[in-house]
Every structure is written in structure tokens, then in C-alpha cells.
Amino acid sequence: MDYFESVVQNLDNEFNKLFRGKEPKNLYEAMSYSVLAGGKRLRPVLLIAACECFGGDINYAMPFAVAVELIHTYSLIHDDLPAMDNDDLRRGKPTNHIVYGEAMAILAGDGLLNMAYEIMSHFCAENDEIKYVNAMKEIAAAAGANGMVGGQAVDILSEGIEISGDVLEYIHKHKTASMICASLAAGAIVGGADPGDVERFRKVGNLIGFAFQVQDDILDYKGDEIKVGKSLGGDERNKKTTYISLHGIDKATADFEKDFNCAIEILRKVKNTENLIEIVKNVLHRDK
Amino acid sequence: MDYFESVVQNLDNEFNKLFRGKEPKNLYEAMSYSVLAGGKRLRPVLLIAACECFGGDINYAMPFAVAVELIHTYSLIHDDLPAMDNDDLRRGKPTNHIVYGEAMAILAGDGLLNMAYEIMSHFCAENDEIKYVNAMKEIAAAAGANGMVGGQAVDILSEGIEISGDVLEYIHKHKTASMICASLAAGAIVGGADPGDVERFRKVGNLIGFAFQVQDDILDYKGDEIKVGKSLGGDERNKKTTYISLHGIDKATADFEKDFNCAIEILRKVKNTENLIEIVKNVLHRDK
Numbered sequence: 001m002d003y004f005e006s007v008v009q010n011l012d013n014e015f016n017k018l019f020r021g022k023e024p025k026n027l028y029e030a031m032s033y034s035v036l037a038g039g040k041r042l043r044p045v046l047l048i049a050a051c052e053c054f055g056g057d058i059n060y061a062m063p064f065a066v067a068v069e070l071i072h073t074y075s076l077i078h079d080d081l082p083a084m085d086n087d088d089l090r091r092g093k094p095t096n097h098i099v100y101g102e103a104m105a106i107l108a109g110d111g112l113l114n115m116a117y118e119i120m121s122h123f124c125a126e127n128d129e130i131k132y133v134n135a136m137k138e139i140a141a142a143a144g145a146n147g148m149v150g151g152q153a154v155d156i157l158s159e160g161i162e163i164s165g166d167v168l169e170y171i172h173k174h175k176t177a178s179m180i181c182a183s184l185a186a187g188a189i190v191g192g193a194d195p196g197d198v199e200r201f202r203k204v205g206n207l208i209g210f211a212f213q214v215q216d217d218i219l220d221y222k223g224d225e226i227k228v229g230k231s232l233g234g235d236e237r238n239k240k241t242t243y244i245s246l247h248g249i250d251k252a253t254a255d256f257e258k259d260f261n262c263a264i265e266i267l268r269k270v271k272n273t274e275n276l277i278e279i280v281k282n283v284l285h286r287d288k
Numbered sequence: 289m290d291y292f293e294s295v296v297q298n299l300d301n302e303f304n305k306l307f308r309g310k311e312p313k314n315l316y317e318a319m320s321y322s323v324l325a326g327g328k329r330l331r332p333v334l335l336i337a338a339c340e341c342f343g344g345d346i347n348y349a350m351p352f353a354v355a356v357e358l359i360h361t362y363s364l365i366h367d368d369l370p371a372m373d374n375d376d377l378r379r380g381k382p383t384n385h386i387v388y389g390e391a392m393a394i395l396a397g398d399g400l401l402n403m404a405y406e407i408m409s410h411f412c413a414e415n416d417e418i419k420y421v422n423a424m425k426e427i428a429a430a431a432g433a434n435g436m437v438g439g440q441a442v443d444i445l446s447e448g449i450e451i452s453g454d455v456l457e458y459i460h461k462h463k464t465a466s467m468i469c470a471s472l473a474a475g476a477i478v479g480g481a482d483p484g485d486v487e488r489f490r491k492v493g494n495l496i497g498f499a500f501q502v503q504d505d506i507l508d509y510k511g512d513e514i515k516v517g518k519s520l521g522g523d524e525r526n527k528k529t530t531y532i533s534l535h536g537i538d539k540a541t542a543d544f545e546k547d548f549n550c551a552i553e554i555l556r557k558v559k560n561t562e563n564l565i566e567i568v569k570n571v572l573h574r575d576k
Binding site for chain 2: 022023024026027028031074075078081083084101102103104106107109110111113114115117118121122124125128130133134136137140141143144145146149150152153154156157
């Protein structure tokens with residue numbers, strides 16, 4: 001079992017414990033349905049790997065790793081709602097509202113978002129170190145209206161219309177990259193990284209978050225069956241404008257390479273980043 | 289201007305600053321619409337008054353006060369959605385989804401819930417004292433699936449059917465009382481109360497939260513025009529079962545009196561609670 005897989009197994013053990021025997025049953029069942037439906041667990045794996053680069057203990061990273069995945073999952077449940085993207089399937093399974101109804105899906109999303117903060121604030125109260133509060137702050141700033149929620153709002157408002165390169169960049173940066181960026185930064189903070197390395201990890205997060213989306217457009221364009229963006233719960237917008245429609249396939253490919261190489265270069269400047277580099281290569285299908 | 293009004297004015301100044309000049313504009317406009325639509329500001333006023341009982345500074349209570357009102361407002365926006373209570377009007381104005389559409393209303397709610405945690409975690413990071421983290425933890429525990437979201441879920445599942453007294457109590461306790469309880473406890477914690485007084489304030493929160501709802505049923509029964517529950521953003525469920533249908537008007541009135549008196553009695557045992565007692569009397573229409 002490689003590093004990625006072993007971290008995912010650790011995470012899944014945590015997720016399984018979260019919902020067991022809790023009341024109200026229907027609500028917790030709806031919440032657990034989407035969390036336990038699988039997915040790459042990219043954000044929490046990045047968070048844990050980032051923490052370990054600085055010698056941090058996985059047990060102290062775990063509450064934050066769980067939180068970023070709960071936040072990611074709530075956003076997928078709400079994105080899939082009829083009023084939003086109106087998706088019936090996610091990862092090959094019926095979406096939350098198809099199984100539990102719209103009202104319960106809205107509440108399941110609300111419950112998961114709140115649970116993320118419950119877990120983090122509980123951990124911060126039990127472990128009185130300012131770095132943990134800083135990690136939570138990093139995640140909260142990325143998840144909200146200045147981050148992921150803002151990206152989703154602009155995406156919804158752009159549906160079916162031509163948008164500029166700036167707007168497309170805004171959507172990618174906020175809807176997808178901001179939580180990836182926060183996962184890396186929060187992991188580094190929990191691990192005890194100095195502010196310079198935290199900032200380096202933020203940059204890496206932005207680069208790979210953007211690279212994902214461009215790669216998704218490239219794979220779409222090439223008709224490739226490996227839908228990276230989808231498996232990451234990334235951009236499934238009703239695309240009229242894509243990076244390729246704006247810039248062409250050659251520039252898109254070159255920009256993807258540039259961002260990927262730049263991210264790896266930054267990571268190589270920080271010690272003990274071997275596992276993290278493997279994960280980034282794996283996720284961007286550059287592991288061969 | 290009495291104490292209540294002066295605190296509300298302070299709060300409104302804070303709310304006005306929250307959304308100004310922020311992007312994405314449409315999202316922040318939808319968020320601000322419901323926050324600035326008015327309301328009694330009961331929860332934040334209770335939080336600030338509780339803090340002041342223990343000599344706490346209002347400036348340190350303010351971020352938590354703002355947070356509980358943002359959480360309350362997000363819950364109203366989501367509760368009003370077509371898939372939930374399907375309300376077109378709230379406080380005499382069109383509800384959020386009527387003005388901004390369902391998708392933006394869902395995101396405005398998500399944005400407000402997240403903003404509450406952003407504000408609290410930012411404050412906790414700037415003011416490194418464990419009591420602030422404990423106040424945030426208190427609020428997070430009350431807002432989620434074990435608290436308000438759980439109460440709303442059971443309410444939705446009980447719609448249009450006869451329910452037992454236990455289920456009705458569960459709904460009132462979780463949907464309404466839990467955030468009132470957390471507001472009082474968090475205020476006390478920020479003010480520096482000892483654990484005994486924090487627990488007393490939790491008890492008071494449960495008593496007055498429950499008393500509100502019983503009073504709402506009583507006013508409904510009497511056909512009174514003062515709809516306390518509505519103005520508090522409280523229980524607007526499609527009621528088949530009420531406290532009165534279960535127990536009769538005489539027991540309901542007696543229980544309301546008992547809870548009210550019990551809350552006041554507990555508060556009188558704590559020093560400097562005069563303003564807080566006035567607020568409780570005022571809200572429960574026992575100020576004359």
C-alpha cells in the first residue's frame with residue numbers, strides 16, 4: 001500500500017466513526033451517505049501530507065483533514081441540488097437529494113458544514129495552541145463568500161453565457177483552488193511550518209488547483225475518458241467558456257505544464273516533501 | 289434609549305460594515321439583504337448582556353454576537369426555501385429566494401454560516417485566549433446536527449403528522465432553544481464567568497427558549513395578534529401538534545409561568561444581571 005492509500009484508509013476510519021449511532025437518524029444518514037460515497041479524498045490527503053513535511057503528527061492534522069473533506073462534501077451536496085446544477089448522479093450514485101429529498105439534502109449540507117467547525121473548534125479548545133486556531137482560520141477564509149462559496153456564486157451567475165478570461169480564472173481560483181490552497185496551508189501550519197513555507201504551500205495550492213481545471217478542459221477536449229475534474233468534485237459547470245475556447249489547446253497545454261512544473265519546483269525547495277510531490281504527480285496524472 | 293435599543297444600535301453598525309464593497313457583489317447583496325432586514329436581534333443581545341453581567345467588554349463579545357445572528361439568519365433563509373417551509377414573506381418582506389432566486393439564496397445561507405465562523409476564528413487567532421475558543425465551540429455545538437439543524441430536520445420530518453410530546457419538545461429544544469442557550473453561555477464565557485455560572489446561563493437559555501415556543505402557541509390559541517414566535521424567527525412549522533393540543537391551555541399557561549419564573553430566579557442568583565433580566569421580561573412580554 002502506498003502513502004496515498006494508507007492516508008485514505010486512516011481517513012476512512014475517521015469518517016466511519018463520525019456518524020455512528022447519532023440522532024436524528026435520518027439527518028445523520030443523509031450526511032453520512034455523501035461523505036461515505038467515496039471520492040479521492042484529495043484535500044485531506046494534501047493536508048496530512050503537508051503536515052508531515054514539517055514533522056507534524058498525523059493525529060493533530062486529522063481533525064482539520066476531516067473538516068476540509070466535510071466542507072468539500074457539503075459543497076457537492078448543495079451544488080447538485082435542482083436549483084443549482086441539478087445533478088442526479090455523483091460518483092455513479094444517486095445524489096443526496098435524489099435519495100433523501102431536497103429538504104434533507106439542504107440540511108445534510110448545513111449539518112456537514114457546521115460539523116466541520118464543531119470538530120475544529122472542539123480540537124482547538126482541547127489543544128490550546130494558537131497554530132490550530134490559525135489552521136481553522138485558514139480553512140474558514142477559503143470556504144466562504146471570499147472563497148469557495150464566492151466561486152460557486154459567480155459560476156451560477158455565468159451559466160450558459162460567454163465569460164471573459166478573468167471571470168473564468170475567478171471561478172477556478174475560488175471554487176476549486178481556494179480549498180486546495182487552504183488544505184496545504186493548514187497542514188503546513190499544524191505541522192509547525194514557518195510563515196515562509198506556509199506561503200510557499202499556498203502558492204503550490206493555487207498552481208495545482210488551477211492546473212486541475214485546465215487539465216480537465218484538456219481531457220474534455222481530447223475526449224479522454226479520464227475525467228480528472230469530475231473525480232475531484234471539481235468544475236462540472238455548464239461550460240460555454242473554457243480555458244481552451246479562450247486560449248486554444250496549445251496554450252492550455254503549455255500553461256498546464258508550466259503550473260505543474262512550477263508547483264513541483266517550489267515543493268522541491270522545501271525539505272521532506274517527497275510524499276507530497278508524489279501525491280501531486282499522481283493527481284495530475286504525471287506519475288509515470 | 290434603553291439598554292436593549294442601545295445594544296441593537298451597536299449591532300446594526302457592525303452588520304452594516306460586514307458587506308460593504310465586497311465581491312462577488314450579487315452574493316454579498318443576497319447575504320446582506322436578509323441580515324439587514326431587521327428582526328429583534330434577540331440572540332446577539334442576550335450574548336452581549338450575558339457578557340456584561342461578568343464585567344466583560346462589549347467589544348470582545350461583538351464578534352460572537354455578530355456570529356450568532358449570522359447563523360440565525362442563514363437558518364431562516366434556508367428554512368424559507370421552497371423545498372423547506374416555502375415562505376414568500378419574512379418580516380413583511382419578500383424572502384431571500386423570492387428576490388435573488390433559489391440558487392443564490394442557498395449560497396447566501398452557506399456564505400453567512402461560513403462568515404460566522406470566519407469572524408470567530410479570525411478573532412480567536414488575534415486574541416489568543418482559550419475562553420474565546422470555548423465560546424466558539426459552544427456556538428458550533430448548538431448550531432449543527434446535534435442542535436439547530438437537527439431540530440429543523442425533525443420538524444421537516446414531522447410536517448403534517450401527529451407527533452408525541454417528546455418529539456415536540458425535541459423540536460423546540462433544538463430548533464430554537466439551543467442557539468438561545470449557546471448565546472447566553474458564550475456571552476458568559478467571553479465575560480469570564482466561572483463554569484457554574486456558565487451552566488446556570490445554559491439552563492436559563494433552555495427555559496426561555498422553551499417558554500417562547502409555548503407562549504407562541506398560547507398567543508396563537510388566543511388569536512392574539514402579537515406573534516412572538518414569528519418575530520423571533522421561531523417556530524413557523526405547519527403545526528398539527530402544539531403544546532396546547534397535547535396538554536391543554538391551562539397546563540400550557542402554567543408551564544410558561546413556571547419556566548419564566550424559574551429563569552428569572554436563576555438569573556437573580558447571579559450578580560449584575562439586572563439588564564439581562566429586563567431583556568428576558570421584555571421578550572416574554574412580562575415587562576409591564
